[in-house]
Amino acid sequence: MKVGYVQTSPIFGEKHKNFEQVYKFIGKTKADLIILPELFATGYTFISKNEAIALSEKKDGDTSQFLIELARKTGAIVVAGFAEKDGDHIYNSSLIVSDDEVVGIYRKIHLYYKEKLWFSSGNKPLKTYDLKGVKIGIMICFDWFFPETIRSLALLGADIIAHPANLVLPYCQRAMTNHCLVNRVFAVTSNRIGNEVRGEDNFTFTGGSQITSFNGDVLSSAPPDKVYVDFVEIDVTHARNKNINKYNNIIEDRRTEFYFLK
Amino acid sequence: MKVGYVQTSPIFGEKHKNFEQVYKFIGKTKADLIILPELFATGYTFISKNEAIALSEKKDGDTSQFLIELARKTGAIVVAGFAEKDGDHIYNSSLIVSDDEVVGIYRKIHLYYKEKLWFSSGNKPLKTYDLKGVKIGIMICFDWFFPETIRSLALLGADIIAHPANLVLPYCQRAMTNHCLVNRVFAVTSNRIGNEVRGEDNFTFTGGSQITSFNGDVLSSAPPDKVYVDFVEIDVTHARNKNINKYNNIIEDRRTEFYFLK
Numbered sequence: 001m002k003v004g005y006v007q008t009s010p011i012f013g014e015k016h017k018n019f020e021q022v023y024k025f026i027g028k029t030k031a032d033l034i035i036l037p038e039l040f041a042t043g044y045t046f047i048s049k050n051e052a053i054a055l056s057e058k059k060d061g062d063t064s065q066f067l068i069e070l071a072r073k074t075g076a077i078v079v080a081g082f083a084e085k086d087g088d089h090i091y092n093s094s095l096i097v098s099d100d101e102v103v104g105i106y107r108k109i110h111l112y113y114k115e116k117l118w119f120s121s122g123n124k125p126l127k128t129y130d131l132k133g134v135k136i137g138i139m140i141c142f143d144w145f146f147p148e149t150i151r152s153l154a155l156l157g158a159d160i161i162a163h164p165a166n167l168v169l170p171y172c173q174r175a176m177t178n179h180c181l182v183n184r185v186f187a188v189t190s191n192r193i194g195n196e197v198r199g200e201d202n203f204t205f206t207g208g209s210q211i212t213s214f215n216g217d218v219l220s221s222a223p224p225d226k227v228y229v230d231f232v233e234i235d236v237t238h239a240r241n242k243n244i245n246k247y248n249n250i251i252e253d254r255r256t257e258f259y260f261l262k
Numbered sequence: 263m264k265v266g267y268v269q270t271s272p273i274f275g276e277k278h279k280n281f282e283q284v285y286k287f288i289g290k291t292k293a294d295l296i297i298l299p300e301l302f303a304t305g306y307t308f309i310s311k312n313e314a315i316a317l318s319e320k321k322d323g324d325t326s327q328f329l330i331e332l333a334r335k336t337g338a339i340v341v342a343g344f345a346e347k348d349g350d351h352i353y354n355s356s357l358i359v360s361d362d363e364v365v366g367i368y369r370k371i372h373l374y375y376k377e378k379l380w381f382s383s384g385n386k387p388l389k390t391y392d393l394k395g396v397k398i399g400i401m402i403c404f405d406w407f408f409p410e411t412i413r414s415l416a417l418l419g420a421d422i423i424a425h426p427a428n429l430v431l432p433y434c435q436r437a438m439t440n441h442c443l444v445n446r447v448f449a450v451t452s453n454r455i456g457n458e459v460r461g462e463d464n465f466t467f468t469g470g471s472q473i474t475s476f477n478g479d480v481l482s483s484a485p486p487d488k489v490y491v492d493f494v495e496i497d498v499t500h501a502r503n504k505n506i507n508k509y510n511n512i513i514e515d516r517r518t519e520f521y522f523l524k
Binding site: 109110111113114116121123124145146149152155168175177178179181183246247248250253255256258259260262 | 381410
């Protein structure tokens with residue numbers, strides 16, 4: 001299957017310009033799976049909860065309409081971050097869109113830094129989506145820091161991890177090679193670039209979007225500071241064979257009775 | 263505290279020569295914690311269960327006597343791999359020795375490759391040892407491939423992971439930087455070098471013993487093909503502060519209710 005990412009440079013609060021940016025770089029590409037960054041439409045560095053609420057949307061808002069149109073034009077499953085409004089809560093979420101509809105929403109369970117001031121923590125278990133013969137797990141940005149996230153998705157059968165991100169720390173890209181290796185899953189980390197100076201915060205996003213193979217190889221690595229699009233062909237069946245030699249199956253070899261994971 | 267490793271080149275089956283090799287390189291060094299490789303006294307590449315049994319020892323055998331003497335001379339806590347005999351079973355174990363006595367034994371819970379033919383799997387929960395004001399967790403070689411191992415030890419309060427190894431794959435050293443970062447623990451990976459061609463197996467051990475800091479920095483990295491000794495000073499109190507910024511504590515932020523780790 002053909003999987004890829006768009007590494008964008010969102011303009012804070014300018015949703016329609018940010019949609020156009022994605023269109024401009026995707027062009028007429030046909031693909032099977034496209035990942036966009038976390039909060040790609042709104043920008044990241046909110047300065048108040050009210051500002052975050054004002055930019056948030058219900059699951060049938062402009063962002064999901066844009067993503068449905070993107071999925072239609074490209075033929076792809078699309079996973080992209082958005083600020084989700086649901087009743088009195090807003091979440092740092094990702095939509096997964098396929099065949100003219102929103103098929104699911106993942107709400108980030110590990111909020112980073114001041115996200116805790118604006119967003120409610122994700123309140124649903126990790127899950128995978130079985131679409132067009134591929135099992136897709138979703139995590140968002142800082143979720144990578146918790147090995148339980150990708151491990152859970154792998155144990156739930158994920159072939160590939162869709163990973164929208166707004167990374168500001170330098171560690172994730174290297175970490176993903178390890179996470180993919182020990183779980184034998186593919187991953188697409190779609191990061192953003194650019195700088196946001198808002199309120200007391202000054203974030204430079206680190207780019208380096210990455211497609212990581214089931215054996216830890218880096219199949220695509222974007223520059224740290226340029227808008228960038230890339231796609232690669234992968235064979236997800238590799239992620240379904242958890243044997244690494246004649247004697248070791250990295251899932252069956254787990255010794256859950258001896259772990260202390262409370 | 264002063265922590266380090268001896269990266270040796272064991273001669274298969276020649277325990278006393280392998281003891282001498284350690285003495286030769288440790289010299290009169292004083293230290294707080296010394297890690298030796300997995301199975302440093304016996305060598306690794308057994309060709310039959312009987313051969314492994316013949317080289318195995320009870321917990322008061324020659325290897326533990328050697329380690330007690332080493333601990334006495336250096337003033338250090340010593341952690342080192344050995345082939346443990348207990349009743350009808352043999353285990354790929356590590357001794358932890360301090361102040362003239364064996365204070366514990368860890369039996370490897372994730373056996374690699376043909377180890378499954380010779381050794382019984384570890385049959386005790388992961389635990390930490392509180393010695394001289396430092397909490398030490400032990401894992402052996404391939405245990406690194408299972409993120410649950412080091413995560414369990416970190417959740418049990420480990421400041422530092424003692425990690426005897428006989429690595430033949432090229433991934434562990436990089437992985438340890440991630441494991442230490444996301445758990446905020448120190449680790450000392452003591453690997454061996456050399457080549458063993460025995461039976462149908464031909465293993466080249468990859469050296470690169472490594473001391474990894476709580477923030478993922480590599481504090482010491484041994485060459486891939488030379489006997490090598492190194493020590494560094496570390497402040498283990500860093501491992502007890504799990505805050506990475508004003509908002510995030512990487513242990514308290516875990517969302518265990520949403521993980522699927524069966």
